Amino acid sequence: LAKTTQPISMDSYEGQEVNITCSHNNIATNDYITWYQQFPSQGPRFIIQGYKTKVTNEVASLFIPADRKSSTLSLPRVSLSDTAVYYCLVGVSNTGGFKTIFGAGTRLFVKA
Amino acid sequence: GAVVSQHPSRVICKSGTSVKIECRSLDFQATTMFWYRQFPKQSLMLMATSNEGSKATYEQGVEKDKFLINHASLTLSTLTVTSAHPEDSSFYICSAPKPTGRDTEAFFGQGTRLTVV
Numbered sequence: 001l002a003k004t005t006q007p008i009s010m011d012s013y014e015g016q017e018v019n020i021t022c023s024h025n026n027i028a029t030n031d032y033i034t035w036y037q038q039f040p041s042q043g044p045r046f047i048i049q050g051y052k053t054k055v056t057n058e059v060a061s062l063f064i065p066a067d068r069k070s071s072t073l074s075l076p077r078v079s080l081s082d083t084a085v086y087y088c089l090v091g092v093s094n095t096g097g098f099k100t101i102f103g104a105g106t107r108l109f110v111k112a
Numbered sequence: 113g114a115v116v117s118q119h120p121s122r123v124i125c126k127s128g129t130s131v132k133i134e135c136r137s138l139d140f141q142a143t144t145m146f147w148y149r150q151f152p153k154q155s156l157m158l159m160a161t162s163n164e165g166s167k168a169t170y171e172q173g174v175e176k177d178k179f180l181i182n183h184a185s186l187t188l189s190t191l192t193v194t195s196a197h198p199e200d201s202s203f204y205i206c207s208a209p210k211p212t213g214r215d216t217e218a219f220f221g222q223g224t225r226l227t228v229v
Binding site: 034036041042043044045046049087100101102103104105 | 157217218
């Protein structure tokens with residue numbers, strides 16, 4: 001399973017766009033990139049998943065360069081409620097289930 | 113609504129007693145579930161993979177006799193912390209992969225806060 005490296009923490013203000021970059025230099029061909037959000041005393045919540053290029057859903061965008069050695073989670077116009085820990089995970093996604101290994105994550109603190 | 117339900121959400125027990133935590137997949141069958149432990153201000157640490165109908169697979173350093181895992185049905189896995197000690201106090205989280213269209217997404221329970229006194 002590919003190891004991931006993220007900034008330990010980030011600060012932002014309400015209404016700003018936040019970009020969190022994750023490095024995964026030894027990502028394998030079959031690996032997908034998935035981002036999760038975790039609030040204190042809660043289980044992680046899926047945000048977005050991608051394999052290459054750009055993926056967008058109603059809450060975030062995920063940018064993946066051609067070499068796939070990194071990825072950037074983009075949160076548009078953050079609010080105070082986006083204060084959480086964000087995890088970047090890399091692993092194989094298949095119908096047989098996959099083992100999800102968490103890195104240290106990035107603590108995002110959104111200020112008013 | 114919740115896809116994976118975990119119970120109880122918090123529990124306090126005395127040292128030496130055992131505590132059982134349940135993880136249920138609510139609207140899908142999960143032949144595999146995962147159990148994690150998380151200490152304050154730290155990331156989730158994978159403890160074991162729960163396999164329906166067979167033995168669980170434990171990660172290195174996790175005592176299988178202390179953390180008993182049973183996956184007796186396709187919708188239920190249980191983690192029993194045996195002879196609990198204060199150092200077992202932690203946040204325990206389960207997850208189950210569910211196919212979502214083309215891919216598989218891991219859904220997490222809400223977690224169980226265990227305090228051993």
